[in-house]
Amino acid sequence: MPPPSPQAVVAHLLAGDAVTRWLGAEVLEASAGRSVLRMVVREDFVNGFGTVHGGITFALADSAFAFATNAGGFISVAVDCTISFPAAVRPGDVLVATAVEQVTTNKLAFCEVTVTNQDEQPVAFFRGTVYRTTRPHALAAGRGTEGSAA
Amino acid sequence: MPPPSPQAVVAHLLAGDAVTRWLGAEVLEASAGRSVLRMVVREDFVNGFGTVHGGITFALADSAFAFATNAGGFISVAVDCTISFPAAVRPGDVLVATAVEQVTTNKLAFCEVTVTNQDEQPVAFFRGTVYRTTRPHALAAGRGTEGSAA
Amino acid sequence: MPPPSPQAVVAHLLAGDAVTRWLGAEVLEASAGRSVLRMVVREDFVNGFGTVHGGITFALADSAFAFATNAGGFISVAVDCTISFPAAVRPGDVLVATAVEQVTTNKLAFCEVTVTNQDEQPVAFFRGTVYRTTRPHALAAGRGTEGSAA
Amino acid sequence: MPPPSPQAVVAHLLAGDAVTRWLGAEVLEASAGRSVLRMVVREDFVNGFGTVHGGITFALADSAFAFATNAGGFISVAVDCTISFPAAVRPGDVLVATAVEQVTTNKLAFCEVTVTNQDEQPVAFFRGTVYRTTRPHALAAGRGTEGSAA
Numbered sequence: 336m337p338p339p340s341p342q343a344v345v346a347h348l349l350a351g352d353a354v355t356r357w358l359g360a361e362v363l364e365a366s367a368g369r370s371v372l373r374m375v376v377r378e379d380f381v382n383g384f385g386t387v388h389g390g391i392t393f394a395l396a397d398s399a400f401a402f403a404t405n406a407g408g409f410i411s412v413a414v415d416c417t418i419s420f421p422a423a424v425r426p427g428d429v430l431v432a433t434a435v436e437q438v439t440t441n442k443l444a445f446c447e448v449t450v451t452n453q454d455e456q457p458v459a460f461f462r463g464t465v466y467r468t469t470r471p472h473a474l475a476a477g478r479g480t481e482g483s484a485a
Numbered sequence: 486m487p488p489p490s491p492q493a494v495v496a497h498l499l500a501g502d503a504v505t506r507w508l509g510a511e512v513l514e515a516s517a518g519r520s521v522l523r524m525v526v527r528e529d530f531v532n533g534f535g536t537v538h539g540g541i542t543f544a545l546a547d548s549a550f551a552f553a554t555n556a557g558g559f560i561s562v563a564v565d566c567t568i569s570f571p572a573a574v575r576p577g578d579v580l581v582a583t584a585v586e587q588v589t590t591n592k593l594a595f596c597e598v599t600v601t602n603q604d605e606q607p608v609a610f611f612r613g614t615v616y617r618t619t620r621p622h623a624l625a626a627g628r629g630t631e632g633s634a635a
Numbered sequence: 636m637p638p639p640s641p642q643a644v645v646a647h648l649l650a651g652d653a654v655t656r657w658l659g660a661e662v663l664e665a666s667a668g669r670s671v672l673r674m675v676v677r678e679d680f681v682n683g684f685g686t687v688h689g690g691i692t693f694a695l696a697d698s699a700f701a702f703a704t705n706a707g708g709f710i711s712v713a714v715d716c717t718i719s720f721p722a723a724v725r726p727g728d729v730l731v732a733t734a735v736e737q738v739t740t741n742k743l744a745f746c747e748v749t750v751t752n753q754d755e756q757p758v759a760f761f762r763g764t765v766y767r768t769t770r771p772h773a774l775a776a777g778r779g780t781e782g783s784a785a
Numbered sequence: 786m787p788p789p790s791p792q793a794v795v796a797h798l799l800a801g802d803a804v805t806r807w808l809g810a811e812v813l814e815a816s817a818g819r820s821v822l823r824m825v826v827r828e829d830f831v832n833g834f835g836t837v838h839g840g841i842t843f844a845l846a847d848s849a850f851a852f853a854t855n856a857g858g859f860i861s862v863a864v865d866c867t868i869s870f871p872a873a874v875r876p877g878d879v880l881v882a883t884a885v886e887q888v889t890t891n892k893l894a895f896c897e898v899t900v901t902n903q904d905e906q907p908v909a910f911f912r913g914t915v916y917r918t919t920r921p922h923a924l925a926a927g928r929g930t931e932g933s934a935a
Contacts, residue, residue, distance in 0.1 A: 394540020694840020
């Protein structure tokens with residue numbers, strides 16, 4: 336069975352992804368090895384400093400990473416991620432996360448995600464590595480064995 | 486003005502932290518350089534694989550990291566974080582994030598956070614570095630200059 | 636063919652490892668999932684600040700990581716590493732790198748390495764992830780296909 | 786005293802940097818926030834797999850990172866680094882490490898380094914964060930307080 340199209344994969348992932356939908360993230364682009372997400376920062380995204388919780392910015396980047404690395408049609412699962420926070424994010428900011436797969440080997444893919452705000456200022460530098468399985472996304476059915484590199 | 490007590494700082498941070506409260510995380514321990522959070526994984530924490538979104542696990546670890554590194558009373562802001570995902574997390578799991586500050590210098594602190602599930606199996610290894618400011622947490626008042634390493 | 640013993644694997648790796656021998660690192664312990672290396676810091680390990688080059692400390696940690704994750708007998712190759720530098724290292728210091736594999740899945744292993752100096756002060760926190768192949772170390776013969784996750 | 790020129794800083798750093806000189810790395814470019822190093826991979830750079838030791842590739846990237854972040858004239862010290870290894874390196878390869886500072890705040894700078902081989906294939910993705918001191922590089926004299934973020 337050939338893998339499904341990138342758009343079908345991302346639509347499938349997004350439909351089941353309660354977190355990305357809670358974030359209110361919108362998919363601006365999705366192709367094999369690339370995705371772009373956009374999100375408006377809400378008041379309920381703050382931490383105890385009144386700035387945006389790092390987990391929110393990470394989650395947006397992580398979703399872009401998952402969409403970019405899975406859009407090729409085979410299930411890929413996150414192994415390691417790193418994130419740096421060069422600037423604070425605040426409610427009302429509009430974030431864009433751009434994920435680009437840089438190198439794909441037989442078993443792994445290496446992806447960079449940059450998150451910028453409405454002033455095109457970087458607010459997060461994210462890198463992620465996935466383990467690439469040989470299981471295609473089964474768009475219509477059960478996901479019993481998905482989501483694990485074990 | 487001496488810095489406030491660790492418990493007062495963490496209570497202050499948690500009161501303003503909409504994300505940690507949305508997660509339903511409970512503070513099991515909080516002292517200078519150490520915190521432990523516990524969370525029950527809800528159905529709405531999943532990604533498109535039906536497993537728990539990496540951003541949720543990261544957010545829990547990041548909150549534990551923030552509490553541990555700020556409980557000493559001075560404002561500390563996250564610079565770099567890394568996370569690895571050795572096992573999938575699923576709805577119904579109960580996660581415990583234990584954050585321990587390992588080294589504190591004049592300007593920086595280095596913290597390790599391990600997240601385990603109800604079987605004491607590690608599901609995330611997190612490390613974070615903060616920049617330590619010399620501003621004490623002003624528990625009663627404005628936070629206009631908090632939350633930025635700039 | 637069963638995999639060779641941990642000691643045999645590490646002796647084999649060390650024999651071919653020009654960098655670890657140049658460092659003067661000594662193997663204090665080697666077992667499946669664990670290794671400890673010790674090194675005296677030489678004058679020629681410095682950077683332009685007169686302190687020890689980060690690449691030297693990283694190399695020591697990386698060797699301990701490779702030995703710990705390969706000692707089980709199957710070829711494992713590094714995917715991602717992170718290192719933090721909580722204190723400077725100086726010529727004359729004696730470093731000990733302790734690598735411990737924390738979780739091993741079918742395809743991956745997650746390892747932590749701490750480097751301390753002669754005062755038992757941490758000078759580096761390192762984490763590394765390997766991709767685990769199913770090829771045993773061929774101790775007597777060619778290594779044509781080793782060392783690649785591709 | 787104004788900070789010295791980028792070229793003077795890098796020449797000063799390189800003169801004292803025994804490791805970068807041992808690597809045989811050549812400075813192709815050096816300006817405030819950017820540096821490019823080139824290195825031919827020698828036989829004595831290998832690990833026990835017969836491929837190049839991760840510490841060698843890291844060291845090259847770390848030197849490029851140090852030069853880029855110090856060339857502005859003030860002493861900056863490494864805090865956290867991450868590296869991913871998308872492809873193996875072999876003796877005879879020619880590596881180019883390009884370091885670009887992406888964001889500079891009052892206290893921190895965030896830098897990306899990509900290492901490619903003679904086929905322009907990426908062999909390492911490196912990120913590093915420095916703590917920026919306010920001490921200018923004292924090009925003629927002692928370095929007693931350099932090289933520590935403490």
